[in-house]
Amino acid sequence: MPAQARRIALPRAARIGIATAVTGVSFALPLVTAMSAQAHPAPAAAVTAAPAAAPADRAQASSQESYRVVSGDTLSKIADAQHVDGGWQALYDHNREVVGGNPDLIFPGQKLVVAGQAAPAKPAAPAKPAQPSAQDAAPATTAAKPQAQLEVQTEAAKPSAQLQTQLQTAAPTTAVAAVPVAAASTFVAPLANPKLGTAYGVAGSMWASGHHTGQDFVASTGTPLRAVGNGVVVKAGNGGAYGNEVEIKLADGHYAEYAHLSSIGVKIGQTVKAGQQIGLSGATGNVTGPHLHFEIRNGSEYGSDINPVAYLRAHGVAL
Template identity: 40%
Template structure:
C-alpha cells in the first residue's frame, strides 16, 4: 500500500499485523542414543560427547514450512528445511501435519546426504527467488504504522516504481487470482510450494491468468497506480492463506529463499 495516501476510504488499507506464533509451538531436543534428553545449550560439551543433540520442531496447526523456517531462523530457509525432512514430510512440501517432528539442523542433514547427490547442497547456496521489481525505491515497509491504513498497520512491502515497470513472479508457483481487488486495484496472487501466497497489487496491466503456472522471474504484470494510491508503486505482500488477514514479513520471506533484499 502507499506510504502517504490522502484520507483513506473505508475500503482502503486493508492491513493487519504479524501472525503471532502459536503459544503451543515448541523447540525440543532429540534424545541421545543413551536415552537421555538434554536441554540446549549443554555447558562444557565436547566434540567427543556421547550425547549428540539435534534441535527439532513439532508442527502445529496452521504451520507452513516457510513460517517455521522464518520463525526458527533455519539455515537455508524453507527449501533446506524440506530437504532435511523429506523422509518425514513426503514428496509434497505443502502436506505437513500437526505433531510431526522436524529437524531444524539443516547443515547436519546436508552433510549426511552429500555423498549421494549434489542436489541438497544447492538448496542453501542458490537463490530460488527474485525481486518482484528491479530498480525500485523501498517506501512503506511491513508493519509500518500510521493513519495511512485503516487498521493502522501496513501488511506488505512497497517499492516506488514508474507505471509500466515489469513485475516478476518472485517464486515459482500457480496463479490463483488475477483481477480487480478494491483498494488494492488490479492484483495478481500466486500460490507457492511452501504453502504461502505472494500478492502483487496496484498493477496497470495483468499478463497472466488464473491456473497458469509461472517460474521465478517470469513477467506477470506491469506496475501501476490503480486502487487506493497516491503515486505509482508495487505493493508486494506474502500471506499464509489467500485470505486477507494472514500476512507475514515479505522481506524475511524473500531472504528465506536466498534473495538479498
C-alpha cells in the same frame, strides 16, 4: 465225703466259671476293638480326603474369578497381583476376545477372566527359583548373538578405502555446486533492481488494519513485475482498494500478493515460474502515486500477512 466233695466242687466250679468269664472277657476285648475299627472307617477316610479335595475346589473357584481393569493396569501387573499361573501370556490367551489383537492395549472397565490362578502358598513354590536362574542364563547367551551380528554387519557396512577416497573427493564439489543453483532458481525479487519504499508493519490510519500489510517497492508505471517463486495464479483482476491485483499460491503454501498494477499479464489457474513476468506496475486503487505494494500471506485473504522482506531474505533474495 459226698457233702465235703460237693463243698470242694463248688469252689472249683466257681474258679472255672471265673476263669471262663475272664477268658471270655479277654476274647471279647479284641473282638470289640476289631468291630469298632470295622464299624467306623469313615472318620479316618474323611480326614485324609478333605485336604485333597480343598485345593481342587479352590482351583475351580479361582478359574471362575474375574477382574475389572482400572487405570494404569497392564496384563503383567494383573497376572502378578492375581498370581496367574502362566503369567500375562496365559491371562491374554484366556481373554483374547476382550483385549483384542494388542496385549499392550487394555482399557479401564474391561472385565477379564482370571483363569488358572496359582495359589500363593503352593508347596511347589520353592522349586520356582531354579526357573529364573535358567532364564537369567538365557539372556547372556542371547545377548551374545546380536553383538556378534552387529560386529559382522558393521564390518560389512564399512566402505572400502578406495570408496571412502572417492566419497571424500566428490562430496565437497557436490555440496558447493548444489546450494547456489537451488537458491537462484527458486526465489527472486518481485522486480529487477529492487528499491524499498514504505516498510511492512508501519502504523497509520490510512490502512484498514491499522498498519501497513505489505512492503512497497519504488516503481514507475509500466515497470515489469515478476513471480518471486514457482506457483499457480489464484487471483487476477480488480481488487478494490488494491486496484489491479495478482495473487500467486507459491509451492510452499504461502501467497504472494501484487497490488496497484497498470496491467495484468496472467490468468487465474495459470502456472508460473520464478522470474516470469506477471504484469506491469502502476497506480490503480487507493494510492498516492505509482509503486508496487507487495505482500506475503499465510492464506489467500487479507489479514494473514507476514513480513515479506524477511520471507524473501530467508529464501536467499538480497534486498
